[in-house]
Amino acid sequence: MKQEVVVRFPPSPTGYLHIGGARTAIFNWLFAQKTGGKLILRIEDTDAERSSEEMIQGIIDSLKWLGVTWDEGPYFQSRFSNEHVAAAKRLLDSGHAYKCFCTKEDLDQKREEARKRKAALQYDGTCRNLTPDEIAKKEAAGTPYLIRLKVPPGEGSVMFADIVYGIIEKKYEDIEDFVIVRSNGQPLYILSNAVDDIRDRITHVIRGQDGLANTPKQILIYKALGAPIPKFAHMPLTLDPKKAKISKRTHGEMVAVHFYREHGFLPWALLNYLVLLGWSTPDSREIFSKEELIEAFSLEGINRANAVFDVRKDDPKFFTDPKAISINTHYLRNLPVEDIEPYVRAELEKAGIWDPEFEGTRHDWFLRTIDLIRSRYHITTDFATLGRAYFSDDYPIEPKALKKNILKHEGLKEWFPVLADRLQAIDTFTVEEAEKVIRETADEFGIKAGILINGIRAAVTGQAVGPGLFDVLIAVGRTRVVERLGKGVSFFE
RNA sequence: GGUCCCAUCGUCUAGCGGUCUAGGAUACUGGCCUCUCACGCCAGAGACACGGGUUCGAUUCCCGUUGGGACUACCA
Known part of the structure; x- marks a missing residue:
């Protein structure tokens, strides 16, 4: 019988969820969905100093917003510190680890010397072979100690087959006796993480490539603890355009999931974009529904080369990776209107122009x-900014539209009131009738229809661009159109 | 410094020895459409880092160089 897949996403709550973390969560989630396995959310909060309740909530909110669901947890690593300590003790008892009484100063000094000699800065094993006598003496003297794992001696090596990167081999001699417990008795991440994964019966560790170099050490811990070794799949990192690892520190909000939430991204669009960073199908397909993505996903499709998240700071045209925007745009245009309705509503509410009628008597009109x-918007916030005139009478007139489409044609001062009257007089206010009236009026005054059309668009929507004008008029509604045209004269004052 | 990983258009990528005059997407340019702007459609420009091998034949395999990245904490 095949073993059930169990994966985990273990964020450290020292900040908000960023693009890189989200991507790791997404890959784990997809793999769990694909295989019918479980995803465990585990908060690695053992660094109490830097962890906070607020960050934990923020990470959970971001995951939920993205639609990444988990089957167990959140568990909190800090609740299991006794297990981590117990594991260290077992390692000590079984001879897989030893106490090291070297002082930080000594170690720093040795490291510094090694650096000067241009040698590897590994621990020299001073305390590795202390006799029980020596140990007892130092303990009796109350000398503080930390615990190091005893890396097997000799020619051997640690070897594992990473699902993405292939066979990875690391010689024992290239691994130092690394610290697993601090001198204050607190276990280190490398130990806690392995112990937690063993307890949670994790079958596949899917994480960023930055964990690749530490994997041999963790495998040593698994072996020393006599635990089965999970499969590893490391994914390429997300880099910024300068090829530096994306981090909260250097990129700030730009790389936060909530930034995209606040800037008009549809969650699935962001997820879809993110999954394309380092993963692809043989046919280079890019747009997937949730079901399609789960169906198409596989660890084998993960790329080895790091991907650049093309964030563009201070770019007047793109506030983030153009590809991310284009995917968002795609969904904005192609999803059933009902699917994006809630997001539009949220934006209108945020802008203070939401009217309950929009989902009541005017619901059809709203959709x-x-x-x-x-079709010309890229982000949901555009509905409240560029589309404001459709939902509210309080909308701004773009200076460019005013100048180019209204002030340039002084005749509009007279034509606007005429148009208002004639539109008011139409029996049934339809696209065809409105068009007829406007074109006839243009003929009558001996001007190109475009002048009236563009002038009306500017007056009625505040913008120089937009959908075909006659559709606009119907959408805005006769009453408002007439009212807005009636005020048109004031532009010339 | 040491160890490890990586290398196709600006960016995301397909390619797993011949199908490559290297495909798609995005961004960019031009055209069509047109009341504007988009959408859509058509067209264009744009890449196998370099050098050695292996082979009848390398984008694809091996080695080296260069470049980039990660790890190397009593952070997670």
């Missing part, structure tokens, strides 16, 4: 209007 204007 049709969203559908009418969405």
Whole structure:
């Protein structure tokens, strides 16, 4: 019988969830979904100094927003510190680890010397072979100690087959006797993480490539503890355009999941973009529904080369990776209107122009209007900014539109009121009738229809661009159109 | 410094010895459409880091160089 897959996402709550972490969570989630396995959320909060309740909540909110679901947890690493300590004691008792009484100063000094000699800066094993007598003496003297894992001596090596990177081999002699417990008795991440994974019966460790170099050490811990070794799949890192690892510290909000939430991204669009960073299908397909993505996903499709998250700081045209925006745009335009309705509503509420009628008596109108204007928007916030005139009477007139489409044609001062009257007089206010009236008016005054059309668009929507004008008029509604045109004269004052 | 990983258009990528005059996406340019702007459609420009091998034949395999990245804490 095949063993059930269990994977985990173990964020450290020292900050918000960023792009890189989200991507790791997504890959784990997809693998669990694909294999019918479980995803465990484990908060690695053992660094109490830097962890906070607020960050934990933020990470959970971001995961939920993305639609990444987990089957167990959140567990908190700090609750299991007794297990980590117990594991260290077992290692000590079985001779797989030893106490090291070297002082930090000694170690620093030795490291410094090694650096000067240009040699590897490994621990020299001073305390590795202390006799029981010597140990007892130092303990009796109250000398503080930390615990190091005893790396097997000799020619051997640690070897494992990473699902993404292939066979990785590391010689014992290239691994130092690394610290697993601090002198204050606190276990270190490398130990805690392995112990937690063993307890949680993790079958596949899917994480960033930055964990690759530490994997041999962790395998040594698994072996020393007599635990089965999980499969490893390391994924390429996300780099910034300068090829530096993405981090909260250097990139700030730009790389936070919540930044994209606040800037008009649809969660699935962000997820879809993120999964494309380091993963692909043989046919280079890029747009997937949730079901399609789970179906298509496989660890074998993960790329080895790091990917650049093309964030563009201070780019007037793109506030983030153009590809991410284009995927968001795609969903904004192609999803059923009902699917994006809630996001539009949220934006209108945020802008203070939400009207309950939009989901009441004017619900059909609301959906049709969203559908009418969405093809030129990229982010959901556009509905409240660029699309404001459709939902509120309080909208700004873009200076460029005012100048180019209204002030340039002084005749509009007279034409606007005429148009207002004539549109008001139409029997049934339809696209066809409105168009007829406007074109006839243009003929009558001997001007190109475009002048009236563009002028009306600027007056009615505040913008120089937008959907076909006659559709706009119907969407905005006769009453408002007439009212707005009636005020048109004031532009010239 | 040591150990390890990586290397195809600006960016994300396909390619797993001949199908490559290297495919897709995005961004960019031009055109069509048109009341504007988008959408859509059509077209264009744009890459196998370099040098050695192996082979009848290398983008694909091996080695080296260069470049980039990660790890190397009593952080996680």
